[in-house]
Amino acid sequence: MSQSQSTSFDLLDERIRRWIWNEQWTELRDAQEQAVPAIINADRDVIIAAATAAGKTEAAFLPILTAMLSSDTMGLTLYISPLKALINDQFSRLERLCEALEIPVWPWHGDISGSLKTKFLKHPEGVLLITPESLEAMLCNRGFAVPRIFADLRYVVVDELHAFIGSERGKQLQSLMQRIDSAVDRKTPRIGLSATLGDMQLAADFLRSDQLRPVHIIQSKSEGGDLRILVKGFIELASPDDDDEKEKTKVVESVSSHLYKVLRGSNNLVFPNSRAKVERYTYALRQMCEANNVPNEFWPHHGSLSREIREETEAALKNKELHTTAVCTNTLELGIDIGSVKSIVQIGPAPSVASLRQRLGRSGRRKGEPAILRGFVIESELTANSHLMDELRLDVFELCAMVSLLLDNWFEPPKTDGLHLSTLVQQLLSLIAQKGGITAVNAYSALCINGPFNNINKSDFVALLRHLATKDLIQQDSAGVLLHGQKGELIVNHYAFYASFATEEEFRVITGSRTLGSIPLSNTISVGDFILFAARTWKIEQIDEDQKTIFVHHHVTGRPPSFNDHGGMVHDHVRERMKALYESGDAIQWVDTVAADLLDQGRVAFLRHALRSRVLTQAGRNVLIFTWLGDMANEAIASMLKLRGFNANCFGPAIEVFNAEVDRVADTLLEFSNEPMLDPIVLLHGAYNLRQEKWDWALPDDLLQKSFASLRLNIVVAHKWLVTNRSTILHALN
Structure with a gap:
């Protein structure tokens, strides 16, 4: 590898250059060429976005290890991964390089021995590979030692950055990084690695939420083949x-x-x-x-x-x-x-x-x-x-x-505006454990003003504290210091506390004295809604959220409800592209003859029902509202209809209203289009199954409704659709 081929290669420590030669690399890859000068001086945050197998790990660690070797003291680099299995992989990958450099690499998760962890804590230097949950446990259980453990922290590397953005775990990670910065009283450079990022600026805002300095973004040239x-x-x-x-x-x-x-x-x-x-x-x-x-x-x-x-x-x-x-x-x-x-x-x-x-x-x-x-x-x-x-x-x-x-190289931008109040509850309890107690003012400053929960206003934070006190999760002493309540103490001292996300829970389905089984539900549900289970349609007559139980009776309806079973919230842009495919007569080259026939059948039905321009159509005893919006906006419109007593469920690009007529549905939609945009607390009044996140049970009703709406509904897009389609809805009445 000659100097004419790579200027970044010469910036690396001689021992690392020798390792590269021994590995018989012929060149540094594009991501590595760009990352070395950006990272080596530890003076900025950096995001490296590159295809899978484009060498992102080496792009980050070759300059990081060079910087560690050039210092009088080795220091510490913190690598945070979403998966224990990925930590094990990266340990094997980094150990080969770091062994030659005499830099220790420490894997840290639930399967690692206590003796190895104790050894690291005595001399916290080298590269520490850890999950957010294990880092949470460290801050909770070794709170007073945190400033010493991270005193010589040089870099924080977040792998699979896209997997964190917009999730409860992501909010937890942002809070943990901020709490470490606060403990050492300085900003440590953060390096984000990802193969999939829909909006680089949103990703940059996630990596450093206070936005006090720009994030250097590296987007590698595509190295993929056919x-x-x-x-x-x-x-x-x-x-x-x-x-x-x-x-x-x-x-x-x-x-x-x-x-x-x-x-x-x-x-x-x-x-x-x-x-x-x-x-x-x-x-x-x-x-x-x-x-x-x-x-x-x-x-x-x-x-x-x-x-x-x-x-x-x-x-x-x-x-x-x-x-x-x-x-x-x-x-x-x-x-x-x-x-x-x-x-x-x-x-x-x-x-x-x-x-x-x-x-x-x-x-x-x-x-x-x-x-x-x-x-x-x-x-x-x-x-x-x-x-x-x-x-x-x-x-x-x-x-x-x-x-x-x-x-077209388009993919969904991360959703970063959710309130994530469930994680705020966890982080408050964790911060109390780390500090041994904290005042409400300092907690609000640490988590909201300077932390990632900066969209939470002071009055909502105070309301949350009061409600947590009624749940015996926190208490306040005579000096105004927040401490754990008896229940809070028990929860924080259990290993299950460290994860911010809930394991998937299912509702038991009971008819009469017979249990039919259990069903996972991510939708909001209400008494009177229909569910499909055991190949039959059932009407909900009672809901017990605490016991996760739905009581139903068999009910024949024109069409069983459909629940999303592929695990994602479909974006507006996907539905827009679906409609464009229906409207287009062009053949798709990469489908087989059966799929091509299915496309033709769908287009014929689309034209026969005039869905290019029609918004509402009667389908048996039910009404279909074709919005061609994503799931979050459709769920908001379905919630509006439920407020008026309709049974409505999202169904792909449409909303299905059961046992209804077009005229009444159209009148209701027109009413909403002429009213101001609904507040989430009004919109979700009477709705069940809002407790989707781990700590939602600890929230007061109004904050639960706000948090759910911020994560699962798009009220703005829904209201805009109603206003924009007013004349089309009105036409359905004629």
Whole structure:
């Protein structure tokens, strides 16, 4: 590697240059060339956005380690990862380099021995690899030692930055970084690494929320090769004997049979969008291996499996002697090192375009190999009784819209304006533990004025403190210092406290004295709503949020409600692209003949029902409102209708209003279009299932409604749509 080839190479420590030579690198990659001069002086925050396998880890650590070696004291670099498995990977990766430099590397999570942690705490220097939860535990349990532990902190590196932005965990991470800065009384440079960032400025604002200095942004030139795409369609036949489960099994077997033929003999990732479907497809594929007397090549990977089983799958993927296909949830979407895979399979629409892009980054990592995306969509067979929403072939249009946006290099910008009051509760309790008590004024200053909760006003913060006191989570002594209440003390001293996110909970469904089972629900629900369960439609008659129980009775309705089952909140822009695909007569080159037929069928239905211009249409006993908006705006409009006594559910690009007529629905929408935009507290009055985050149970009702609305509803876009479409809605009355 000559000087003419790389100016950044000469800035690195001689020992690191020697290591690069020994690794037989021929050049620094684009991200590394740009990152070395930006990071080496430790005088700014930096974001490195580059494709998967573009060398982001080395881009950050080559200059960081050079800076550490050039100082009189080694100092400490804090590396924060969303996954323990990623920490284990990075430990193996960094240890080889750091061992030659005599810089210690310390993995720190629940599986690491106490003796190793004690050894680090005696001499906190080198590179510390940690999760937000373990960092939370350190601040809580070693609060008075925090200034000493991080006294010589040089850098904070956040890996998989996109995985944190807009989430409860992300707000926790922002707070933890701010609390460390406060403990050492200076701003430590922060380095964010990510392969998927929809809006660089929003990402920069997340990395340093006080915005007192600009963030240096590095966007690496694309190093990817060719991209090959094929979307295949499948038809789930109507069951003549009302045995829908039998037909579902048949179509799973049909998809699995194709996967068996095209994936065997190579490494691949299959994403079916839910844990249940992971199990279903893995079972079908393994049965085919057994039937053909060949070694199994198909392995499951999801969050409910034990660590040992997940690690077996990861080891099989890394083993160059084996051919392995992992059928997985988003557990293999992030940067765990599993080597290169030949193709990515997406069954049904992805949670988001950003998620699809992240998954695709796993494929085509070897030089000269294309990235391969295989999309599979399953639509129901049309009959004389088929519903309009079935005729529209929504899934094939949604997946095609996502692939189209992916090819345009668009993906969702992170949502950064949520209140995240659940995490504020956790961080308040954690701050009290760290400091041994804190005044309300100082807590507000640390968390809200100078911290990441800067969209929380003083009156709401005071109301929150008073409510937490009624829950015995906090108390105030005679000197005005906030301390843990008895219940708060018990909670903070339990290991489950350190995670800011809740594990997925399900509602039990009970009819009479019989328990039907349990169902996960992310939507708001109200008494009188319908749910689909055990292949039947049920009407909700009572809700017990504390016991997570829904009481129902069987009720026949024109169309069972649909709940989003692919794990994401669909963005407005995806729905806009879907409508554009319906309106276009152009053929799509990367679909098979079945998917092309499904697209044609959807376009015919779209034209027949005049959905280019029509907003409301009667569908049997129900009314469909076609907004072509994203899920957050549609959920806001559905909530408005519920205020007026309607049973309304979001259904893809539409809102379905049960047992209603167009005239009454149109009148109600016109009323809302002529009124000021609704306050979240009014809009969500009487709504249940607002407790979506871990600490939502501790919030007073009005703050819970505000927090939920900030994270799950887009009231502004919903109101704008109502105003913009006033004349179209009025036309439906004529």
